Amino acid sequence: MIELQNVSIGYENKSIIKNLSSAFSDGEFTCIIGKNGSGKSTLLKAMDGILSYSGQILLDNIEIMELPRKERAKKISYLPQIRQIPDIEVQTLIAHGRFPHLGFSRTMTIEDNDKVLYAADLTSVQDVLHRYIRELSGGERQRVYLAMVIAQDAETILLDEPTTYMDINHQIEIMKILSKLNKAGKNIIMVAHDLPQAFTYGSEIKIIHNGTIIEAGCPVSLCRSAKLKDIFGITLEKSQSAEELYEYHLTK
Amino acid sequence: MKKYLFLIIGISFILAGCTSVKYDAALNNNNKTEDTISVIDSSNHKLTVKKVPEKVVALSSSFAELWMLSGGKLAGVTSDAVSNRNIGINQNDAEIVGTEMKPNSEKILEIKPDLVILDKDMTSNMALTVMLDKAGIPYYICKVETLDDYLSALKKFVSITGEKNNYNENGEKVKKQVDSLLKLLPNSNKKTPSALVLRAYSSGVHVLSDDNVTCNILDDMGVDNIAKSNKSLLKDLSIEAIIRDNPDYIFVVTMGSNNDNAIASLKKSLISNPAWNTLKAVKSNKVFILPKELFQYKPNNKWGDSYEYLLKIIYPEIYKTK
Amino acid sequence: MNICLKSYILKFIRQNKITNLIVLLIVSIILLIASLFVGASDIKAKEILSFFAGGNVSVSAKSVIIYARLPRIISSYSCGGALALSGLLLQAALNNPLASPGIIGINSGAGFFVVMTSILFPSVFSAKFAAAFLGAILTALLVIGIAIKTRSSKSTIVMSGIAISSLMSAGINAVITIKPEAVMDKTGFSIGGFSSVTMGPIEYIAPIIIIGLLGAYILSSRLNILLLGDEVASSLGLNVSLCRFLTVSFASLLAASAVCIGGLISFVGLIVPHITRNIAGTDYKWLVPITTLTGGCFLLLCDTLARIIFSPYEIPVGIILSFLGAPFFLYLLLSKKRRLEN
Numbered sequence: 040m041i042e043l044q045n046v047s048i049g050y051e052n053k054s055i056i057k058n059l060s061s062a063f064s065d066g067e068f069t070c071i072i073g074k075n076g077s078g079k080s081t082l083l084k085a086m087d088g089i090l091s092y093s094g095q096i097l098l099d100n101i102e103i104m105e106l107p108r109k110e111r112a113k114k115i116s117y118l119p120q121i122r123q124i125p126d127i128e129v130q131t132l133i134a135h136g137r138f139p140h141l142g143f144s145r146t147m148t149i150e151d152n153d154k155v156l157y158a159a160d161l162t163s164v165q166d167v168l169h170r171y172i173r174e175l176s177g178g179e180r181q182r183v184y185l186a187m188v189i190a191q192d193a194e195t196i197l198l199d200e201p202t203t204y205m206d207i208n209h210q211i212e213i214m215k216i217l218s219k220l221n222k223a224g225k226n227i228i229m230v231a232h233d234l235p236q237a238f239t240y241g242s243e244i245k246i247i248h249n250g251t252i253i254e255a256g257c258p259v260s261l262c263r264s265a266k267l268k269d270i271f272g273i274t275l276e277k278s279q280s281a282e283e284l285y286e287y288h289l290t291k
Numbered sequence: 292m293k294k295y296l297f298l299i300i301g302i303s304f305i306l307a308g309c310t311s312v313k314y315d316a317a318l319n320n321n322n323k324t325e326d327t328i329s330v331i332d333s334s335n336h337k338l339t340v341k342k343v344p345e346k347v348v349a350l351s352s353s354f355a356e357l358w359m360l361s362g363g364k365l366a367g368v369t370s371d372a373v374s375n376r377n378i379g380i381n382q383n384d385a386e387i388v389g390t391e392m393k394p395n396s397e398k399i400l401e402i403k404p405d406l407v408i409l410d411k412d413m414t415s416n417m418a419l420t421v422m423l424d425k426a427g428i429p430y431y432i433c434k435v436e437t438l439d440d441y442l443s444a445l446k447k448f449v450s451i452t453g454e455k456n457n458y459n460e461n462g463e464k465v466k467k468q469v470d471s472l473l474k475l476l477p478n479s480n481k482k483t484p485s486a487l488v489l490r491a492y493s494s495g496v497h498v499l500s501d502d503n504v505t506c507n508i509l510d511d512m513g514v515d516n517i518a519k520s521n522k523s524l525l526k527d528l529s530i531e532a533i534i535r536d537n538p539d540y541i542f543v544v545t546m547g548s549n550n551d552n553a554i555a556s557l558k559k560s561l562i563s564n565p566a567w568n569t570l571k572a573v574k575s576n577k578v579f580i581l582p583k584e585l586f587q588y589k590p591n592n593k594w595g596d597s598y599e600y601l602l603k604i605i606y607p608e609i610y611k612t613k
Numbered sequence: 614m615n616i617c618l619k620s621y622i623l624k625f626i627r628q629n630k631i632t633n634l635i636v637l638l639i640v641s642i643i644l645l646i647a648s649l650f651v652g653a654s655d656i657k658a659k660e661i662l663s664f665f666a667g668g669n670v671s672v673s674a675k676s677v678i679i680y681a682r683l684p685r686i687i688s689s690y691s692c693g694g695a696l697a698l699s700g701l702l703l704q705a706a707l708n709n710p711l712a713s714p715g716i717i718g719i720n721s722g723a724g725f726f727v728v729m730t731s732i733l734f735p736s737v738f739s740a741k742f743a744a745a746f747l748g749a750i751l752t753a754l755l756v757i758g759i760a761i762k763t764r765s766s767k768s769t770i771v772m773s774g775i776a777i778s779s780l781m782s783a784g785i786n787a788v789i790t791i792k793p794e795a796v797m798d799k800t801g802f803s804i805g806g807f808s809s810v811t812m813g814p815i816e817y818i819a820p821i822i823i824i825g826l827l828g829a830y831i832l833s834s835r836l837n838i839l840l841l842g843d844e845v846a847s848s849l850g851l852n853v854s855l856c857r858f859l860t861v862s863f864a865s866l867l868a869a870s871a872v873c874i875g876g877l878i879s880f881v882g883l884i885v886p887h888i889t890r891n892i893a894g895t896d897y898k899w900l901v902p903i904t905t906l907t908g909g910c911f912l913l914l915c916d917t918l919a920r921i922i923f924s925p926y927e928i929p930v931g932i933i934l935s936f937l938g939a940p941f942f943l944y945l946l947l948s949k950k951r952r953l954e955n
Contacts, residue, residue: 089847112850123708123842126895131837138838139850145834191849370926387925389653395925396809397681401654403673414797418809421739425811426680497793 040065041086041115041195041226046094048081055081056092057250063228063243065194068221070231070241074270078250079230080120083197086228087117098195112139116193118184120200129175129183130168133158136190158189162216178209185213189220196220198229202236211284214240235285238262238275246270262287330447333440334411334432343453344405350394350419351410352376353589354433358408360461360592361445362454367402369394376588391415396422406451408433437507438469438594461592468595472602475609476513484605485515487538487572492546505544505586508601514540530566537571540605541578544586579604630899633892637906641690644910648686648917652677653924680811688810689916689930690909692871693881695822697908698829699871700882701889701900702864705836706857707767713883714868717774717861720879721781722752723872724802728788731798741798742814742873749869752777757861761854770861804929805876807916818870825867826905832860833897840895880934881908884942891945911938 041063048056055078063069073079084090088103088111096103098114106114116136125132136158137151147155159165162182172180181201188196198217202210210233218240221227231237237244238258245255246266254266261267262275275287326342348367349355355368356378365380367388372380386402389395392415399407399419407423409416411434423430431448435441442462449458488499488506499506500518509516517536567573584590585597602610650658656674664670664678696714703712714720726748727741734740759773789796835856838846843853868882889904915933922928 084844087848089844108847108852109850112848117844117848119842119844119848122845123840125840127837127840131896132841135838135841135849141834389925389927393808393927395653395920395927397653397677397920398925400676400681401656401673403676412794412797414801415809418801421811421813422680422684422809425813426676428676 040099041228042095042097042100043086044095044097046085046092046096048078048085048090048092055250056085058094059247059251061245061252061255063195063226065226066221066224067243068218068227068229068241069243069245070229070237071245071247072231072234072237073247077247079247080199082247083117083199083228083230084119087115087197089117109139112191112193114193115195115197116188116191117197118188118199118201120203122184124172124180126171126173128169128171129164130155130159132172132183133164133168133186133190136187136192139191154192155190158186161189161219162186163212178205178212181205181209181213182216185216194224195226195228198227200230200232203232207284210236234271234273234275235287235289238287239285258287328451330431330451332431332447333434333444336432338406338429338431340429340431340451341405342451344451346402346404347406347408348388348399348402348404349408350388350416351391351408351413351433352378353435353591354408354410355380356591357433357435357441357444357589358448360457361448362452362457363448366404367399376584394419400426400428404428406431410434435589436502436504438466438511441589441591441594442466465592465595469598472595472598472610473511475606476602477606477609483513483515484540485517485536485538486540486542487517487533487536489541489543490546491543499544503544504589504597505542505581505601508598509542512598512601512605514601514605534566534569539572539577541570541572542601543578543580545580545583546587577604630893630896630903633903634899634906637903637910641906641910641913644913644917645686645690648913649678649682651917651921652682653920654681684810684812684815685807685916685920686913687812688815688874689807690913691815691819691822692807692875692878693885693912694905694909695825695867695871696878696881696912697885697889698826698901698905699864699868700884701886701897701904702829702832702836702860702867703882704886705839705897706860706864707770708839709767709771710887711883712771713879714864714872715778715879715882716771717756717865717868718752718778718781719749719865719868719872720877721778721785722755723749723869724799724877725781725784725788726751727802728785728795728799731795732788732792735794739813742817745802745873745876746818746869749872750865752781753861753865753869757858757865761858767857770857802876804931805878806919806927806930807875808920808927810874814874818874821866821870825863825870826901828859828863829867829901829905830898832856832863833901836860836897837895878912878931878934880931880938881912884938885911888938888942888945891949 043059043061046056046059047054059082071079071082081090085092086096086103088096088106098106098111103111133155134147134151137147137154138145140151141147156165159168162185164179164183164186167175167179167183172183175183185201188198201217202213205213214236217227217229221242231241241258243255244258244261245252246261246264247253248266248270254261254264262277264274268274273289273291276290278286278288327339328342329337329339331337344363346366347358347363349358349365349372350369352369352372352375355365355372358365359379365385367386368380369389369391370387371391372378373382373387386398388398388402391410391413394415396419407419407428407430409419409430409432411417411432417432420430420432433444435444442465445458445462449455486509488509490497490499498518500516501507501510506516517533517538572578581587581600585593585600590597599610650661654673654677656677660670660674661678664675699714700712703714703716704710707716723745726744730740730744756770756774756777759777760770763769785799789799835851838849838851839853839856841849847853871878885908886904889900889907893899893903912930912934915937916930919928919930919933
């Protein structure tokens with residue numbers, strides 16, 4: 040479980056996260072929604088322990104900044120929205136996910152290799168293991184990065200808009216993989232931009248606005264929320280037909 | 292990782308090989324039992340060299356000439372001693388061991404010289420001292436800027452070659468010549484003549500203030516070098532300071548083998564400046580390009596001629612009949 | 614057909630790192646030995662062989678081998694390897710393909726200290742080596758220190774390097790203006806070369822280079838992670854600032870060692886890592902040894918050519934480096950472009 044207490048993050052004169060307190064229970068698939076600039080990405084980075092903040096972020100009751108980096112990396116993983124794309128093979132990238140688990144000499148064991156193959160399998164990239172990432176399509180590349188995060192085998196996976204810029208069928212693939220992982224016991228916390236998608240796959244929705252979480256709850260209870268209407272200007276309705284792609288659709 | 296170790300081991304072997312054989316070579320040299328003489332060179336460094344050495348390498352043309360004037364022979368010289376100058380060295384007599392700027396250490400070692408003469412002002416020469424020390428080859432660091440420096444060096448060289456006559460011929464005689472010239476200098480002068488000394492390269496011009504042949508002779512003659520009292524001139528031209536001091540004479544020493552290039556550059560940077568035309572030295576045509584053999588290279592046994600050349604210019608009434 | 618073959622060869626080379634390494638080792642040994650047999654003096658190969666076999670050899674041959682050729686070969690090879698590795702590390706740590714040892718002010722810092730020593734202690738010749746090394750290390754530390762104060766991002770290190778470098782260069786020029794005698798030392802240092810190296814400094818520097826090599830090798834797996842970007846690397850548990858700091862430090866150690874023996878030798882630190890990356894891929898575990906050996910072979914080859922082409926006259930090694938290296942590098946760039954277009 041991850042607990043944030045009075046977390047504030049800012050630089051120069053700007054305050055991005057203001058006194059945010061929230062709890063993320065185990066086993067949940069949490070989607071964080073909010074307008075651009077509301078602090079979503081910053082929040083994720085702070086929770087991953089790679090950004091400094093004031094306040095407390097407790098990972099299983101231990102302050103995250105006090106955890107040694109490797110231990111922290113074993114418990115929580117993060118897929119950012121924008122990344123560098125080095126000129127390496129798919130297999131190499133996925134294997135990098137095992138970095139926090141490797142010893143001083145950083146050599147892979149059989150167990151490490153198994154986890155890599157499992158991750159590749161789960162994301163259906165086993166056929167392109169020996170190709171270079173730069174040669175892949177956007178969708179394939181995203182799945183490869185997801186595989187790396189999966190190989191890291193942390194209890195919690197943070198994702199920053201993992202389906203942006205992707206074709207709809209690829210988006211669904213990713214969400215299905217995340218669902219699978221969640222059902223297998225991983226905590227998924229993702230920043231979402233597609234509201235029907237988030238409400239369909241998520242088990243918990245948190246709305247972030249102006250640096251704080253203004254509402255949180257399960258999709259069913261939140262879809263008619265007044266705050267949703269205030270911020271986005273829309274509400275969500277449960278879909279009637281089974282033919283629809285998502286369980287919810289947008290209404291004015 | 293294994294490959295790494297292999298490489299490290301390989302290099303360590305080579306290093307080990309060198310250190311063990313070093314001793315051999317050193318021992319070899321010490322086994323010689325011959326007549327030797329200890330000398331202290333211009334740099335206060337003491338060397339012990341074989342008397343009447345057979346193979347001598349000189350890394351500067353001026354000092355090669357100095358050695359020959361002391362009666363010695365040369366086994367190795369730098370290329371400028373043969374191609375740029377005429378100091379009596381034939382291509383066949385001595386090996387070329389590189390250039391003055393970049394002497395070739397391998398060639399020097401191959402000759403196995405009894406003595407190497409180094410120019411103190413050349414870093415490339417001085418860089419060889421450690422290697423020569425290790426190889427057990429004695430070296431003489433030479434620095435000559437005044438007549439006295441020349442005489443002292445000549446004396447030391449003659450003590451090595453044993454040719455005492457050469458000191459009289461190429462040393463005493465020159466001293467006498469200069470002494471007699473200086474005796475004729477006027478005692479009370481209404482005004483001390485002043486001069487500016489320049490060194491012209493094909494890439495630019497520098498001011499000389501001291502520590503070279505021309506400036507020392509002028510000093511000895513009682514001529515005021517305006518750069519000396521003007522340390523702010525440094526070695527870059529400050530037209531303003533020169534105009535303010537308005538020297539009576541301007542002397543130019545040219546570097547590089549092509550005189551025309553140097554003069555062209557000088558003309559360009561100085562005379563094109565209209566302020567130079569206001570200088571009395573320019574107006575009264577007292578700008579002199581000095582011959583390289585007497586002023587750029589060490590004049591050696593022609594030192595007297597160098598004095599005479601300048602004296603003739605500054606006191607033509609006194610020295611014109613000579 | 615030709616293009617197919619070339620791309621096949623390149624792909625083979627890229628994927629077979631062990632072969633690369635073995636080939637480089639063999640080439641290194643061949644070059645090292647071959648360089649021993651060539652030079653300005655006419656020593657017969659037989660004499661050289663008998664020298665190493667422990668037989669009786671003329672004193673001049675012994676002198677030439679021990680005092681002229683061996684130190685030169687060893688120093689040019691080690692400096693080449695150190696410079697290439699230093700460049701590789703800097704390009705990785707700063708994520709900047711234009712990074713080279715010069716960028717963190719090492720060259721100008723060393724030059725400044727050399728020129729200061731030549732006027733403060735003109736007669737102590739060996740002071741120059743210590744000065745160059747000290748100058749290089751202190752300048753690098755200064756640059757790193759400033760960058761850490763401003764939370765060592767890649768661009769701050771580069772910018773403080775440029776600033777300190779200019780300061781040092783200005784310092785050198787100031788010294789030369791006040792004491793023009795120092796210009797000879799500056800020129801000698803700036804041209805760089807191995808014509809008067811002796812084994813003394815090398816014996817001190819060799820362990821430092823080896824420490825740098827080992828450090829680089831240990832850091833190599835971390836550098837692979839650094840390639841993924843600061844955020845992803847942090848997320849995977851890497852201490853990004855520590856890794857960057859250590860990498861730049863080892864790079865400085867290696868570059869300082871090279872600069873103190875060979876003076877200013879540019880090009881190797883910048884270009885060799887690009888050549889090896891093009892050929893051997895991006896896994897630093899392999900790149901570290903491959904780049905080191907390639908740098909060593911390259912500088913050794915260039916230095917040997919510099920001293921035998923117009924023997925007994927020597928060309929500055931930098932000229933040969935550029936003449937050989939630049940066309941080869943351009944060829945790689947163009948063939949890469951062609952490959953991408955295909």
